[in-house]
Amino acid sequence: MKPITVLVSVDSNSVLLGAREFYKQLVELVKEYNFDSIVDVLETGTLGNYNGVTIAIMPDDVYYSVKTKDEVYKIFEEHILKGRKVPELEISKQKIITYKPEKLPEEYKIVTRNIGKINPKSIEEYIANDGYFALAKALKMTPEEIINEIKESGLRGRGGAGFPTGLKWEFTFKTSSDQKYIVCNADEGEPGTYKDRLIMEGDPHSVIEAMIIAGYAVGATKGYIYIRGEYFGSVENLRKAIKDAYEYGFLGENILNSNFNFDLSIRLGAGAYICGEETALLESIEGNAGRPRLKPPYPPQSGLFGKPTVINNVETLANVPPIILNGAKWFKSIGTENSPGTKVFCFAGNLSSRGIVELPMGVTVRELLALAEGASGTSNLKMVQTGGIAGTFINEEKFDTPLDYDSFANNGVSLGSGVILGVNDTHCVVDIALNVMEFFRHESCGKCTPCREGTKNAVNILEKMKRLEATKEDLDYLIEISNLAKDTALCGLGQSFPVPLLSLINNFKEEFLEHIEKQYCRANLCKKVEKKKVKSKFKL
Amino acid sequence: MLECCEKHAELYNELEKYIKSLEGKKGILINVLHKAQELFGWLPQEVQEYVAEKLNISPSTVHGVVTFYNFFSTKPKGKNQIKICLGTACYVKGADRVMERFLSELGVEEGEVTEDGNFSVHGVRCLGACSMAPVVLVGEKDFFGKVTPDMVPTIIKKYKEEGK
Ligand SMILES: Cc1cc2nc3c(=O)[nH]c(=O)nc-3n(C[C@H](O)[C@H](O)[C@H](O)COP(=O)(O)O)c2cc1C
Numbered sequence: 001m002k003p004i005t006v007l008v009s010v011d012s013n014s015v016l017l018g019a020r021e022f023y024k025q026l027v028e029l030v031k032e033y034n035f036d037s038i039v040d041v042l043e044t045g046t047l048g049n050y051n052g053v054t055i056a057i058m059p060d061d062v063y064y065s066v067k068t069k070d071e072v073y074k075i076f077e078e079h080i081l082k083g084r085k086v087p088e089l090e091i092s093k094q095k096i097i098t099y100k101p102e103k104l105p106e107e108y109k110i111v112t113r114n115i116g117k118i119n120p121k122s123i124e125e126y127i128a129n130d131g132y133f134a135l136a137k138a139l140k141m142t143p144e145e146i147i148n149e150i151k152e153s154g155l156r157g158r159g160g161a162g163f164p165t166g167l168k169w170e171f172t173f174k175t176s177s178d179q180k181y182i183v184c185n186a187d188e189g190e191p192g193t194y195k196d197r198l199i200m201e202g203d204p205h206s207v208i209e210a211m212i213i214a215g216y217a218v219g220a221t222k223g224y225i226y227i228r229g230e231y232f233g234s235v236e237n238l239r240k241a242i243k244d245a246y247e248y249g250f251l252g253e254n255i256l257n258s259n260f261n262f263d264l265s266i267r268l269g270a271g272a273y274i275c276g277e278e279t280a281l282l283e284s285i286e287g288n289a290g291r292p293r294l295k296p297p298y299p300p301q302s303g304l305f306g307k308p309t310v311i312n313n314v315e316t317l318a319n320v321p322p323i324i325l326n327g328a329k330w331f332k333s334i335g336t337e338n339s340p341g342t343k344v345f346c347f348a349g350n351l352s353s354r355g356i357v358e359l360p361m362g363v364t365v366r367e368l369l370a371l372a373e374g375a376s377g378t379s380n381l382k383m384v385q386t387g388g389i390a391g392t393f394i395n396e397e398k399f400d401t402p403l404d405y406d407s408f409a410n411n412g413v414s415l416g417s418g419v420i421l422g423v424n425d426t427h428c429v430v431d432i433a434l435n436v437m438e439f440f441r442h443e444s445c446g447k448c449t450p451c452r453e454g455t456k457n458a459v460n461i462l463e464k465m466k467r468l469e470a471t472k473e474d475l476d477y478l479i480e481i482s483n484l485a486k487d488t489a490l491c492g493l494g495q496s497f498p499v500p501l502l503s504l505i506n507n508f509k510e511e512f513l514e515h516i517e518k519q520y521c522r523a524n525l526c527k528k529v530e531k532k533k534v535k536s537k538f539k540l
Numbered sequence: 541m542l543e544c545c546e547k548h549a550e551l552y553n554e555l556e557k558y559i560k561s562l563e564g565k566k567g568i569l570i571n572v573l574h575k576a577q578e579l580f581g582w583l584p585q586e587v588q589e590y591v592a593e594k595l596n597i598s599p600s601t602v603h604g605v606v607t608f609y610n611f612f613s614t615k616p617k618g619k620n621q622i623k624i625c626l627g628t629a630c631y632v633k634g635a636d637r638v639m640e641r642f643l644s645e646l647g648v649e650e651g652e653v654t655e656d657g658n659f660s661v662h663g664v665r666c667l668g669a670c671s672m673a674p675v676v677l678v679g680e681k682d683f684f685g686k687v688t689p690d691m692v693p694t695i696i697k698k699y700k701e702e703g704k
């Protein structure tokens with residue numbers, strides 16, 4: 001053995017960071033200085049540092065993390081020639097993680113795998129954490145193989161509807177056209193939901209990588225990310241990430257020498273909740289007022305500018321790279337049979353802990369509430385809204401329902417966008433119903449009557465109820481309006497405002513009746529008002 | 541009214557440059573309106589007509605899009621727009637009381653501009669920061685979380701002083 005051994009980590013991460021060149025450079029330097037008999041340069045596996053290429057010098061037991069050839073030269077010149085350490089490049093041994101789990105730990109971080117771990121503004125750090133490996137792997141597969149993998153995985157859309165992603169891709173793949181598009185729905189606007197924002201701010205590249213893979217799979221060469229204009233932080237990180245991805249050749253022409261081209265740009269939303277509905281979103285990208293289109297045709301047949309289009313939610317997309325890397329079988333082993341994988345939940349409202357958690361599908365509301373450490377302050381939890389503004393309000397009777405995409409059909413508890421909104425007993429169900437319906441009235445695009453008039457009438461009735469003037473007939477009419485909209489409204493907004501409203505009425509009927517029959521409000525929020533109108537909340 | 545002043549000529553110039561930079565791209569109306577509002581602060585009739593002319597579309601199309609989206613304003617807003625989230629998560633944490641306090645402190649109605657032109661107060665939908673509910677956004681980037689009515693005067697003071 002020679003007196004000095006230099007180890008260069010050349011695991012797949014390090015190679016992407018230039019490890020092979022650094023290794024070659026060191027071998028040449030050793031030759032150049034005639035150090036052959038003294039210094040051995042060897043390749044080694046991962047040394048657990050993902051921020052740069054690790055170079056270890058033995059027997060000194062000193063570790064360096066390098067990113068450029070200049071830094072390599074500096075180490076050679078200082079440490080090997082002169083025997084002096086280079087403190088600014090040195091990393092402590094403790095920092096080197098020697099163990100990288102093969103399997104995911106119980107937390108099941110798939111979508112949030114990089115959040116808080118990497119610098120979202122650094123493409124290098126994303127790459128160092130297996131970033132763009134799925135793209136490289138996908139580009140060696142055929143489009144059919146990719147689509148099959150996604151289909152097999154059972155991944156369903158996380159935007160709320162739970163439509164199988166693989167099928168959506170397959171429909172788009174099978175429609176022939178000179179141009180196809182991939183659109184990322186980042187218009188997150190559900191009160192209580194902020195997961196997509198955190199994903200985009202914390203790990204923008206995972207969304208970009210997934211869109212390129214989707215593009216290759218269905219034959220689309222253009223992508224748009226439609227994002228809320230108000231999400232400044234996300235827009236900033238995404239812009240930077242797109243620019244970097246172009247520079248690294250993950251976007252643009254002939255991506256990774258595959259002959260595949262893909263361009264990506266950002267479109268800003270302008271503050272209309274309805275633009276989250278996929279066809280309204282397409283109208284908005286085209287520069288029009290965002291009113292939903294009649295379906296069919298569905299976007300995979302005729303979407304953006306009339307061309308076949310895949311529209312996926314941010315969280316859905318963030319699942320794609322890990323599925324490509326680890327396989328459908330792995331993904332299917334997590335979650336429930338009909339809804340594999342995880343879900344990112346957002347805690348909001350009167351709960352002690354507020355933030356996001358990622359858990360396997362099938363977790364119960366009670367378990368989630370335990371994680372959120374129950375109600376905040378001294379008040380008790382009265383009810384929980386699951387799934388977002390269009391989701392169900394439930395009371396304790398339903399807290400043991402396992403949440404997945406079937407729990408609404410089976411148990412009347414929505415999964416939706418994954419919001420867990422706690423409401424404590426200082427609140428009144430009528431008042432909450434009014435808040436929810438004012439939102440829908442304001443956001444109804446006005447295109448169809450059951451929704452436009454239904455939301456307006458519902459607000460009127462609830463205001464009347466809040467003034468303790470409503471009759472039993474009013475309540476019946478409220479139910480009738482809801483059922484009508486459910487069956488006849490044109491799009492998901494009109495079809496779904498009845499969900500929170502009816503769940504409130506069904507699960508808390510007694511309280512509604514108290515307002516009507518006894519002119520009584522438990523929370524003491526609803527009062528008789530002399531002619532003064534209950535003010536409308538949204539007047540932008 | 542707007543043509544007369546030099547400042548506006550400059551803004552129009554900048555808007556035109558932006559429109560040129562997007563030449564050949566499809567569906568750019570909303571991007572252009574975003575830019576126009578960023579420059580002018582709101583979208584007066586003249587600006588809407590200017591955009592219509594430059595993009596070769598009818599003024600009524602532009603007007604239809606402007607009025608559809610909450611983000612675009614056809615009325616001037618205060619120098620500091622105070623946006624109070626009234627989404628459900630913020631509502632159950634008392635956003636309505638925060639709103640009332642802002643209105644009474646500033647002596648305006650929702651959507652109105654204060655006499656000195658410094659502030660306007662707006663109720664908005666979920667700002668995606670629900671974990672910090674109730675949330676107030678001043679301008680485009682200044683977030684205040686877990687706001688109580690008692691914090692309102694301090695927030696207002698901060699911007700009054702900055703304005704000086
Ligand atoms: C009124 C309304 C609002 C919606 N808002 C969103 C949204 O903000 N984000 C989202 O991803 N999907 C939203 N959706 C669902 C989309 O229409 C569509 O189903 C989804 O983007 C498909 O992506 P996925 O299959 O990946 O879930 C909304 C639907 C409706 C009816």
Ligand code: SF4
Pocket residue numbers: 274291292443444445446447448449451452489490491492493494495
């Ligand atoms: S259901 Fe409502 S939002 Fe949807 S198209 Fe009809 S009016 Fe518009």
Ligand code: FES
Pocket residue numbers: 191192193625626627628629630631665666667668669670671673674675
């Ligand atoms: S409900 Fe206010 S930020 Fe989400």
